[in-house]
Amino acid sequence: MFTKLLIANRGEIARRINRVAQRMGISTVAVYSDADASLPFVREATQAVRIGPPPPKSSYLDIAALIEAARTTGAEAVHPGYGFVSENPEFARACTEAGLVFVGPPPEAMERIKDKSQVRKRVQEAGVPIVPGSDGVVPDSRSAAQEAERIGFPVLCKAAGGGGGIGMAVANNQAVLEKVFRQCVDRARAAFGREGVYLERYFEAPRHIEVQLLGDRRGRIVHLLERECSIQRRHQKVVEEAPSPFFAGGARAEMAEQMFQAAIRAGKALQYQNAGTVEFLVADGSFYFIEVNARLQVEHPITELTTGVDLIGWQLRLAAGEELDIDQYQVSRTGAAIEFRIYAEDPIKFLPSPGTITRFRAPSGEGVRLDAGYEEGNTVTPYYDPLIAKLIVAAPTRPQAIERSTRALEAFSIQGLQTNLPLHRRIAQDPAFRAGQLDTAFLERHAKP
Amino acid sequence: MADVAAHITGTVWKIEVKVGQTVSAGDTLVILESMKMEMPVESPEGGTVAEIRCRESQPVNEGDVLVVLR
Numbered sequence: 350m351f352t353k354l355l356i357a358n359r360g361e362i363a364r365r366i367n368r369v370a371q372r373m374g375i376s377t378v379a380v381y382s383d384a385d386a387s388l389p390f391v392r393e394a395t396q397a398v399r400i401g402p403p404p405p406k407s408s409y410l411d412i413a414a415l416i417e418a419a420r421t422t423g424a425e426a427v428h429p430g431y432g433f434v435s436e437n438p439e440f441a442r443a444c445t446e447a448g449l450v451f452v453g454p455p456p457e458a459m460e461r462i463k464d465k466s467q468v469r470k471r472v473q474e475a476g477v478p479i480v481p482g483s484d485g486v487v488p489d490s491r492s493a494a495q496e497a498e499r500i501g502f503p504v505l506c507k508a509a510g511g512g513g514g515i516g517m518a519v520a521n522n523q524a525v526l527e528k529v530f531r532q533c534v535d536r537a538r539a540a541f542g543r544e545g546v547y548l549e550r551y552f553e554a555p556r557h558i559e560v561q562l563l564g565d566r567r568g569r570i571v572h573l574l575e576r577e578c579s580i581q582r583r584h585q586k587v588v589e590e591a592p593s594p595f596f597a598g599g600a601r602a603e604m605a606e607q608m609f610q611a612a613i614r615a616g617k618a619l620q621y622q623n624a625g626t627v628e629f630l631v632a633d634g635s636f637y638f639i640e641v642n643a644r645l646q647v648e649h650p651i652t653e654l655t656t657g658v659d660l661i662g663w664q665l666r667l668a669a670g671e672e673l674d675i676d677q678y679q680v681s682r683t684g685a686a687i688e689f690r691i692y693a694e695d696p697i698k699f700l701p702s703p704g705t706i707t708r709f710r711a712p713s714g715e716g717v718r719l720d721a722g723y724e725e726g727n728t729v730t731p732y733y734d735p736l737i738a739k740l741i742v743a744a745p746t747r748p749q750a751i752e753r754s755t756r757a758l759e760a761f762s763i764q765g766l767q768t769n770l771p772l773h774r775r776i777a778q779d780p781a782f783r784a785g786q787l788d789t790a791f792l793e794r795h796a797k798p
Numbered sequence: 799m800a801d802v803a804a805h806i807t808g809t810v811w812k813i814e815v816k817v818g819q820t821v822s823a824g825d826t827l828v829i830l831e832s833m834k835m836e837m838p839v840e841s842p843e844g845g846t847v848a849e850i851r852c853r854e855s856q857p858v859n860e861g862d863v864l865v866v867l868r
Binding site for chain 2: 404583693694700701702703731732733734735
């Protein structure tokens with residue numbers, strides 16, 4: 350195992366990686382931009398290095414600055430967290446070239462996963478059901494029109510190099526498609542530096558269920574069961590839980606097992622290593638592969654709390670060359686866990702609300718875990734994502750987890766800026782949520798003020 | 799005649815109009831970026847762009863005037 354780890358991220362995830370690493374006896378290096386100098390993740394690391402001004406491209410996305418920070422501090426490995434450089438094969442390669450261990454899959458696997466349209470092909474060849482869509486990238490709007498006719502409206506335009514909901518747009522008819530297709534191509538070029546756009550059938554209200562994988566260098570892959578992440582706004586997750594109410598208590602056991610096996614097949618087809626997630630949509634009684642996230646997920650704690658597997662600990666061990674000593678039959682789940690993403694945004698229109706936290710009173714209690722990036726007095730700036738904290742609540746059963754969540758959300762107080770806490774309180778009370786009736790259009794119909 | 803202000807604190811991502819250009823109500827004038835989200839600032843009324851008071855990648859506060867219409 351390495352003795353010093355550089356954490357190329359910020360906020361709650363930097364803090365969390367730091368805690369796991371220090372517990373394993375690894376000393377840590379935080380990197381920070383000028384906007385983040387007073388945040389807890391900087392103070393808590395063994396060492397901290399300023400890497401640049403606030404804009405991400407001059408700091409957390411600056412590969413040269415990150416590598417230089419690792420070099421000057423003598424770090425042996427780099428954990429990228431999620432977002433920023435975590436899915437950038439160029440960064441992984443730069444680490445390897447500088448003699449650093451990148452905590453994640455090898456750059457070749459990252460490259461394979463980067464092109465979502467290629468990934469669709471590969472996993473389909475491995476027998477994984479994919480969302481009906483275009484055969485690869487669509488070259489122009491005329492072909493887009495033909496493909497859409499074949500797939501059937503509504504269709505979803507997706508940037509092949511995209512992620513996090515950026516570069517996606519729905520078209521209900523040919524006229525809209527023509528406009529949306531062009532916008533998508535432009536957006537893909539501007540945001541991801543590549544033009545490729547492909548089409549998929551758009552499901553109005555599917556469930557979003559994903560499977561956690563861990564893989565080692567020998568090519569062994571195990572899955573750590575599923576998470577349901579259907580409650581979203583703007584294609585970004587807001588509440589996640591494990592198990593999925595769709596599969597809980599042994600419901601649809603056959604389909605669940607098929608999904609787990611499909612996830613493993615996808616992982617093997619992509620020669621995946623380290624921690625990764627295979628995302629599926631569930632609609633009309635079937636499941637369809639959407640994509641692989643080649644990194645730690647924001648919502649990984651609900652898997653940790655229900656399976657007892659330390660995902661970040663395993664990421665570090667796998668990166669250090671250790672082999673998986675978990676057999677698939679040993680993976681089991683106890684209880685239920687729910688994660689609420691506390692965002693700095695208004696709870697109705699979901700518009701960003703940066704500002705200074707004048708009061709921060711976190712809940713505590715049995716089964717309540719809080720992964721927060723900020724504390725009282727800190728400023729949430731407009732430069733990075735709006736995640737202030739993740740409230741993660743575990744209990745022996747889902748109804749108990751919801752009861753504990755309701756109390757924890759009531760007790761949680763953040764002042765000085767707007768947060769989506771009121772939205773979470775409404776979700777926890779919502780009859781459809783309590784009944785486990787979830788889909789990606791949930792927030793359009795439920796938990797209204 | 800209208801001063802069009804930023805409705806959120808963020809960074810100017812893209813300026814979509816030029817001085818002298820005619821715009822209609824609802825046209826996107828500027829796209830702001832805040833917390834990884836792009837948000838268009840739309841024209842409240844029809845008119846001509848008289849002045850642009852921001853530049854791309856400039857940080858702005860809520861209420862800062864971005865574009866003046868005539």
